[in-house]
Amino acid sequence: MTINATSQYSNYHTKVARSRATSEPIWIRWLLITITLLFLSLFLIVPLAAVFTEALRKGFDTYITALVDPDALSSIKLTFIAAAIAVPLNLVFGVAAAWAIAKFEFKGKSILITLIDLPFAVSPVIAGLIYVLIFGLQGWVGSTLIDHDLKVIFAIPGIVLATVFVTFPFVARELIPLMQAQGKDEEEAGLVLGASGWQILWRITLPNVKWGLLYGVILTNARAMGEFGAVSVVSGHIRGMTNTMPLHVEILYNEYNYAAAFAVASLLALLALVTLVLKSLVEWQVARNASNLEKTFS
Amino acid sequence: MINNMAKQKNVLPGFNLSLGYTIFYLSLIVLIPLSAAFIKTTELSLHEFWAVVSAPRVVASYKLTFGASLIAALINGAFGLLTAWVLVRYTFPGKKIIDALVDLPFALPTAVAGIALTAVYASNGWIGSWLEPHGIKVAFTPLGVIVALTFIGLPFVVRTVQPVLQDLEAETEEAAASLGANRWQTFTKIIFPAIWPALLTGFALAFARAIGEYGSVIFIAGNVPFVSEITPLIIITKLEQYEYASATAVAVVMLIISFLLLFAINGLQWWFNRRATTSH
Numbered sequence: 001m002t003i004n005a006t007s008q009y010s011n012y013h014t015k016v017a018r019s020r021a022t023s024e025p026i027w028i029r030w031l032l033i034t035i036t037l038l039f040l041s042l043f044l045i046v047p048l049a050a051v052f053t054e055a056l057r058k059g060f061d062t063y064i065t066a067l068v069d070p071d072a073l074s075s076i077k078l079t080f081i082a083a084a085i086a087v088p089l090n091l092v093f094g095v096a097a098a099w100a101i102a103k104f105e106f107k108g109k110s111i112l113i114t115l116i117d118l119p120f121a122v123s124p125v126i127a128g129l130i131y132v133l134i135f136g137l138q139g140w141v142g143s144t145l146i147d148h149d150l151k152v153i154f155a156i157p158g159i160v161l162a163t164v165f166v167t168f169p170f171v172a173r174e175l176i177p178l179m180q181a182q183g184k185d186e187e188e189a190g191l192v193l194g195a196s197g198w199q200i201l202w203r204i205t206l207p208n209v210k211w212g213l214l215y216g217v218i219l220t221n222a223r224a225m226g227e228f229g230a231v232s233v234v235s236g237h238i239r240g241m242t243n244t245m246p247l248h249v250e251i252l253y254n255e256y257n258y259a260a261a262f263a264v265a266s267l268l269a270l271l272a273l274v275t276l277v278l279k280s281l282v283e284w285q286v287a288r289n290a291s292n293l294e295k296t297f298s
Numbered sequence: 299m300i301n302n303m304a305k306q307k308n309v310l311p312g313f314n315l316s317l318g319y320t321i322f323y324l325s326l327i328v329l330i331p332l333s334a335a336f337i338k339t340t341e342l343s344l345h346e347f348w349a350v351v352s353a354p355r356v357v358a359s360y361k362l363t364f365g366a367s368l369i370a371a372l373i374n375g376a377f378g379l380l381t382a383w384v385l386v387r388y389t390f391p392g393k394k395i396i397d398a399l400v401d402l403p404f405a406l407p408t409a410v411a412g413i414a415l416t417a418v419y420a421s422n423g424w425i426g427s428w429l430e431p432h433g434i435k436v437a438f439t440p441l442g443v444i445v446a447l448t449f450i451g452l453p454f455v456v457r458t459v460q461p462v463l464q465d466l467e468a469e470t471e472e473a474a475a476s477l478g479a480n481r482w483q484t485f486t487k488i489i490f491p492a493i494w495p496a497l498l499t500g501f502a503l504a505f506a507r508a509i510g511e512y513g514s515v516i517f518i519a520g521n522v523p524f525v526s527e528i529t530p531l532i533i534i535t536k537l538e539q540y541e542y543a544s545a546t547a548v549a550v551v552m553l554i555i556s557f558l559l560l561f562a563i564n565g566l567q568w569w570f571n572r573r574a575t576t577s578h
Contacts, residue, residue: 032384043449045399106317122510123556125533130334134334165327223404227407246407253517277398
């Protein structure tokens with residue numbers, strides 16, 4: 001579930017001077033700001049700070065030891081592998097889907113858009129379950145896989161599949177409204193000038209949507225690296241083999257090894273903060289482009 | 299067949315390839331695997347299916363999952379609206395950072411959120427130790443489930459209401475003020491009617507997300523059967539006992555409810571966009 005791309009690109013920072021009649025008394029303003037900050041502190045800031053405090057509670061040496069542990073390193077590696085496969089797959093899909101939906105009219109388009117959204121509505125646990133039903137030992141193709149000595153469930157392919165499923169709509173959801181808004185005039189102009197379909201895609205369409213694309217990739221990557229529920233069902237939790245970072249956090253936590261659990265968790269929290277910074281940079285860039293465009297035309 | 303429906307005048311290439319690939323990939327990753335869940339349940343007779351999905355422990359988990367999700371979405375509705383208002387209308391130091399931080403629940407892995415909230419709201423945690431003397435226990439109770447679900451649903455209402463509030467024209471508020479309306483009247487009669495479809499959409503998104511949530515909840519919930527056990531955990535427990543058919547039966551109940559919610563949300567957004575285009 002994500003929000004319309006239009007909302008992400010609104011420039012929140014334009015200031016409108018407001019007269020006294022359309023603003024609130026100063027004490028109400030500060031009361032509302034205080035309540036908001038209190039709410040956000042209780043639910044966002046304090047828990048985020050707790051991750052880093054708990055990680056460093058037993059000192060910096062314990063922190064580093066937890067991170068260079070072979071099982072931790074292998075979980076980091078697996079997390080990157082899963083994201084490195086899932087992100088490009090869903091990127092290609094997102095571009096194809098947005099091209100078909102934004103540039104052409106066809107029957108059943110709104111149903112297709114709803115179907116692309118389906119993975120957002122499905123519980124991560126169920127996302128894992130459906131792959132177990134197909135590739136598990138008693139699954140549809142489970143016995144065929146055993147005959148060929150292939151393992152999907154409780155192995156890396158299952159983890160990749162579950163990750164692809166939960167991050168499926170992100171790029172498509174960013175690109176579809178953006179490409180719909182841009183129309184197809186530029187592409188048609190390119191065609192008239194003799195460009196091939198691939199040239200149009202690489203030279204016109206993709207450069208036009210590069211920030212939306214980047215935005216979708218950032219969101220996909222964050223979710224891919226952080227997914228827990230779906231991956232947990234298909235992974236089998238084999239240490240050093242099929243553990244991703246979030247699963248490794250769970251194992252350490254359930255063993256009451258809190259300092260190590262929070263140490264690995266702090267890496268994921270850092271990743272989340274980097275994601276937020278990149279996301280804000282993209283939003284500012286888009287807002288700047290939009291205001292430059294306005295200046296050009298005014 | 300679909301090819302013929304493309305508009306005659308469209309000269310751009312790649313329709314067959316892009317739509318074909320979209321449908322192929324969608325079927326492979328989403329549609330066929332999801333249909334497996336529905337087909338698996340046919341292994342159960344209708345009577346067995348009903349016995350599984352209406353078992354007292356499962357029903358208790360529905361009540362918790364839907365009740366806690368509803369309360370969390372209501373909290374997010376109220377505080378999300380307030381947060382969006384404060385971010386759009388007021389200035390204060392650190393506003394840009396706060397604005398960016400609102401998306402933290404989208405970016406932070408749910409397992410990390412789960413252990414962090416547990417650490418903070420446990421009886422020896424920063425907030426928990428302060429609540430405990432007042433007789434409020436959060437971690438390992440249904441209240442903990444609500445806290446976790448509030449966390450993961452937090453950005454939805456803010457991010458749906460914020461752009462609408464941003465685009466509201468000052469003129470209508472000035473007109474209301476010049477006609478003698480006070481701020482509260484202007485809010486309830488002018489501003490709220492304009493933003494409530496967005497508020498409702500954000501609420502529905504937060505609710506839908508909360509129902510399926512697993513990672514952030516299981517650490518803080520305590521997972522006591524009949525008390526603090528959510529439905530996704532029931533599915534996991536059944537899977538771990540190799541009860542695939544009955545795990546799938548519970549999953550199918552959740553899937554049907556999620557699909558209905560998805561259609562409701564798409565309907566809401568369609569209505570909301572139509573309202574936005576006709577009002578201008």
